[in-house]
Amino acid sequence: MIPYVRDIKFEYGAVDQVSPLIRRVVANNPGPFTYVGTGTYIIGRGEVAVIDPGPDIEEHLEAILKAVEGERVTHIMITHHHIDHSPLAAPLKARTGATIYGCAVTKVVEDDGGVKTEAGYDMGFKPDVSLCDGGEVSGPGWTLESIPTPGHTSNHICFALKEENALFTGDHIMGWSTTVITPPDGDMSDYMDSLDRIRVREFDTLWPTHGPPVREVTPFIDAYIAHRREREAQIEQALAAGPSRIRDMVPVLYAAVDPRLHPAAARSVLGHMIDLVRRGRVLADGAPGPDSEYRLAG
Missing domain, CATH: 3.60.15.10 (Ribonuclease Z/Hydroxyacylglutathione hydrolase-like)
Structure with a gap:
């Protein structure tokens, strides 16, 4: 915390x-x-x-x-x-x-x-x-x-x-x-x-x-720093179940957060996705964007 x-x-x-x-x-x-x-x-x-x-x-x-x-x-x-x-x-x-x-x-x-x-x-x-x-x-x-x-x-x-x-x-x-x-x-x-x-x-x-x-x-x-690393671990765990899009992941990752804040949360998840793609831990169907489909690398 x-x-x-x-x-x-x-x-x-x-x-x-x-x-x-x-x-x-x-x-x-x-x-x-x-x-x-x-x-x-x-x-x-x-x-x-x-x-x-x-x-x-x-x-x-x-x-x-x-x-x-x-x-x-x-x-x-x-x-x-x-x-x-x-x-x-x-x-x-x-x-x-x-x-x-x-x-x-x-x-x-x-x-x-x-x-x-x-x-x-x-x-x-x-x-x-x-x-x-x-x-x-x-x-x-x-x-x-x-x-x-x-x-x-x-x-x-x-x-x-x-x-x-x-x-x-x-x-x-x-x-x-x-x-x-x-x-x-x-x-x-x-x-x-x-x-x-x-x-x-x-x-x-x-x-x-x-x-x-x-x-x-x-x-x-x-x-x-730990907060950010925990969030990216949650993203990778969600992708372990199969390819997904940010809009489908946010309600799960932010289940305890007011749904009105989910659009803002999606922008934060996009920031993590771009970073994870850059580091070779996640793959996207094209350039990583808000509507891209993501999956774990390897």
């Missing part, structure tokens, strides 16, 4: 000092993909970085500016291009003159009219400085390292605060829920590799964009 962390105390629009170098302002955009809302982090004092300014909500912009009154925002750091993370970057830059850092969109995802499994895409996001391959930025008393973590999206980045051995995880690891991996922009193979990349760093604290921090880091990531 994943030891979820869901208890968080905050007031919308207020700034909280959550560690010696970190302040947090939570946007008033709660929902099924954002939990209580987007947690925008402010790093340092005097000359500061802002991580994931969030959705384009005027009240949240003003709350961030009030929190840094008398200071200078020099860096705007974006973990990825979902609409609950990056749209406020441009308005914040216009008001502060700060530079936007992140990784540009690499895959264009069309709205197919199907089930929504994340908040949506900010396709206009363009950083001033690319950190797709890693890198460091710094200010007075703080250093942020960019760690590419594709999986949730193709351009996802986590940011390590070296002075506190802490990691801002965006949506890569969330304390309140598992992370959605939705092809084609989401990629399960990349995601599992990225989890391993973070695990070996042995951070003391994870700061997700949504929800409270994770303090017991290694056991939490181990449980995250």
Whole structure:
């Protein structure tokens, strides 16, 4: 079982000092993909970085500016291009003159009219400085390292605060829920590799964009990985009975889940299927897709 962390105390629009170098302002955009809302982090004092300014909500912009009154925002750091993370970057830059850092969109995802499994895409996001391959930025008393973590999206980045051995995880690891991996922009193979990349760093604290921090880091990531491996084992067990399609497997695999959530679950299973086909453990009748027939290899 994943030891979820869901208890968080905050007031919308207020700034909280959550560690010696970190302040947090939570946007008033709660929902099924954002939990209580987007947690925008402010790093340092005097000359500061802002991580994931969030959705384009005027009240949240003003709350961030009030929190840094008398200071200078020099860096705007974006973990990825979902609409609950990056749209406020441009308005914040216009008001502060700060530079936007992140990784540009690499895959264009069309709205197919199907089930929504994340908040949506900010396709206009363009950083001033690319950190797709890693890198460091710094200010007075703080250093942020960019760690590419594709999986949730193709351009996802986590940011390590070296002075506190802490990691801002965006949506890569969330304390309140598992992370959605939705092809084609989401990629399960990349995601599992990225989890391993973070695990070996042995951070003391994870700061997700949504929800409270994770303090017991290694056991939490181990449980995250085990959850994914258990799901793929269930898929392979289901296929051991014979070839099948995702739409027929989901009601069995997710029998204890509200049927209204089954379409979203099917997208997650597709992510696993693509990964299993790539690894040669499952075969598909053609390119793996939502309507393909799958069978065990060998």
